[in-house]
Amino acid sequence: MAYPHAVAAPQLADANHDALIIIGDDFSSLADASLSQAISAQQAVDARIGKQVTLLVIDSKRVILAPTGPLNRDYDDVRRYFDAAKQGVLEAKASGSTQPAILLANVNQDSRYKHALEVAYLGACQALWQPLEAREFHGQAIEPISQISLVGADEAMSKALNAIAAGQYAARDLCGTEPERMAPPRFADYCVELFAGSKVSVEVISDINTIDKDYPMMSTVARASYAVERHHPRVVKLEYVPEGDVERTLMFVGKGLVYDTGGADLKVGGFMAGMSRDKGGAASVAGFMKSVADFAPKGVKVIAYLAVVRNSIGSDCFVPDEIITSREGVRVRIGNTDAEGRLAMGDLLSEMKDRALNEVNPELFTVATLTGHAARAMGPYSAYVENGPARAAKISRQIADLGDLWADGAEVSRSRREDYDFIRPRTLADDVLSSNNAASAVTARGHQFPMAFLAIVGGLDKHGTESAQPLPYVHMDIAGSGVEGGDWQHGKPTAATVSSLFARYCL
Ligand SMILES: [Zn+2]
Numbered sequence: 001m002a003y004p005h006a007v008a009a010p011q012l013a014d015a016n017h018d019a020l021i022i023i024g025d026d027f028s029s030l031a032d033a034s035l036s037q038a039i040s041a042q043q044a045v046d047a048r049i050g051k052q053v054t055l056l057v058i059d060s061k062r063v064i065l066a067p068t069g070p071l072n073r074d075y076d077d078v079r080r081y082f083d084a085a086k087q088g089v090l091e092a093k094a095s096g097s098t099q100p101a102i103l104l105a106n107v108n109q110d111s112r113y114k115h116a117l118e119v120a121y122l123g124a125c126q127a128l129w130q131p132l133e134a135r136e137f138h139g140q141a142i143e144p145i146s147q148i149s150l151v152g153a154d155e156a157m158s159k160a161l162n163a164i165a166a167g168q169y170a171a172r173d174l175c176g177t178e179p180e181r182m183a184p185p186r187f188a189d190y191c192v193e194l195f196a197g198s199k200v201s202v203e204v205i206s207d208i209n210t211i212d213k214d215y216p217m218m219s220t221v222a223r224a225s226y227a228v229e230r231h232h233p234r235v236v237k238l239e240y241v242p243e244g245d246v247e248r249t250l251m252f253v254g255k256g257l258v259y260d261t262g263g264a265d266l267k268v269g270g271f272m273a274g275m276s277r278d279k280g281g282a283a284s285v286a287g288f289m290k291s292v293a294d295f296a297p298k299g300v301k302v303i304a305y306l307a308v309v310r311n312s313i314g315s316d317c318f319v320p321d322e323i324i325t326s327r328e329g330v331r332v333r334i335g336n337t338d339a340e341g342r343l344a345m346g347d348l349l350s351e352m353k354d355r356a357l358n359e360v361n362p363e364l365f366t367v368a369t370l371t372g373h374a375a376r377a378m379g380p381y382s383a384y385v386e387n388g389p390a391r392a393a394k395i396s397r398q399i400a401d402l403g404d405l406w407a408d409g410a411e412v413s414r415s416r417r418e419d420y421d422f423i424r425p426r427t428l429a430d431d432v433l434s435s436n437n438a439a440s441a442v443t444a445r446g447h448q449f450p451m452a453f454l455a456i457v458g459g460l461d462k463h464g465t466e467s468a469q470p471l472p473y474v475h476m477d478i479a480g481s482g483v484e485g486g487d488w489q490h491g492k493p494t495a496a497t498v499s500s501l502f503a504r505y506c507l
Pocket residue numbers: 260262337338339340341
């Protein structure tokens with residue numbers, strides 16, 4: 001783990017640093033008057049100061065100014081600090097710094113910036129992460145920054161930030177790695193190592209017969225991969241039990257498609273590149289579990305099931321029109337083999353639902369890079385689609401509101417009757433259709449209707465608001481938010497959902 005460790009520095013004088021990164025929209029009146037004076041003197045001869053990242057040498061020390069740009073407009077948010085920190089820390093790294101400090105200049109008092117320092121640190125971590133294969137080839141020298149002092153932070157803040165950063169780092173590794181290095185068995189191995197000796201237990205299901213029997217829809221997706229042993233699927237089960245009483249139980253199912261060729265509905269026309277990142281949902285869930293393992297929050301129990309599988313193409317691949325009977329006993333008509341994530345997760349969601357009936361205040365989630373429609377509809381934000389009990393409890397709203405404060409933005413979508421109509425059975429031979437046969441991005445309600453499918457195959461349609469035992473369920477589609485710039489082949493994974501879930505349930 002080579003994420004830069006967050007170090008609390010109540011005052012600037014406490015920070016042990018070799019570069020000072022100052023982030024803000026105005027550098028003219030810093031608390032340290034001599035620093036302000038030196039910056040003003042530079043500004044008189046360099047018009048770039050305050051407009052772009054600049055490195056000054058003041059008293060023989062590196063000072064990097066990272067301007068946020070305006071913060072006061074209705075549409076500005078804390079990502080101004082996130083983005084400025086990314087640029088600032090890359091400048092520090094390029095200059096040879098290994099332990100910079102971050103100081104916010106005149107923090108804007110608007111409540112949307114109340115976590116600006118935390119977010120600046122997380123932005124720096126995002127910028128500094130290098131892919132696992134790159135570290136394995138070049139060595140740790142490509143991540144030279146070992147710690148970042150945060151001026152104004154206390155120990156409680158740095159403890160939380162280190163937990164989040166460790167989780168996000170793992171999530172980026174799991175999401176951002178090529179399909180052989182992170183084939184299902186190796187994904188499982190990474191998880192075993194990640195949680196060794198921690199407060200999170202790990203169980204890996206490797207046996208194909210068990211997967212065929214217990215998770216028939218996941219087995220269907222995996223079928224074409226059975227010809228190649230190193231591509232065999234895995235179910236990874238993670239569990240955290242807090243000390244003391246459990247007040248709430250979080251139950252996650254993550255989509256871990258280590259590679260998605262589309263299957264028989266092959267991704268053609270250049271749409272396959274980047275599909276090694278189709279495991280971003282499982283990666284984010286595992287990352288959140290790592291944050292939980294390190295932070296050990298009280299009162300909250302967390303269980304996660306990860307469907308780690310490869311959607312290959314071959315003579316035994318599944319095809320549209322097949323009818324598969326799911327774990328829940330639902331006869332699923334395959335509409336399109338490229339809509340495989342909902343199949344991979346559905347049986348695990350059903351199993352999780354059964355467990356939820358005996359847990360304290362359960363909340364269920366699926367986290368997935370599920371649809372191009374989520375990216376088309378929401379741009380770089382996650383899309384949350386929830387059932388009645390979750391909507392009544394404002395579960396998505398609360399996570400999304402915290403996401404705004406933690407640079408982990410999301411939009412909340414409604415689940416509607418059209419979503420259920422869309423996947424209704426057309427014959428008596430089946431109970432539900434998995435998907436239409438067009439790209440989700442050109443399908444109306446393309447990111448909402450898959451939640452209806454998941455609710456049906458997960459058995460959650462029988463646990464709505466009016467049922468004897470309502471179960472809140474939120475489907476989180478991170479297809480738009482999972483990688484930087486929507487660049488699925490080259491963009492850095494963002495670890496979407498990790499910081500807002502942590503803010504909501506652990507702080
Ligand atoms: Zn697919």
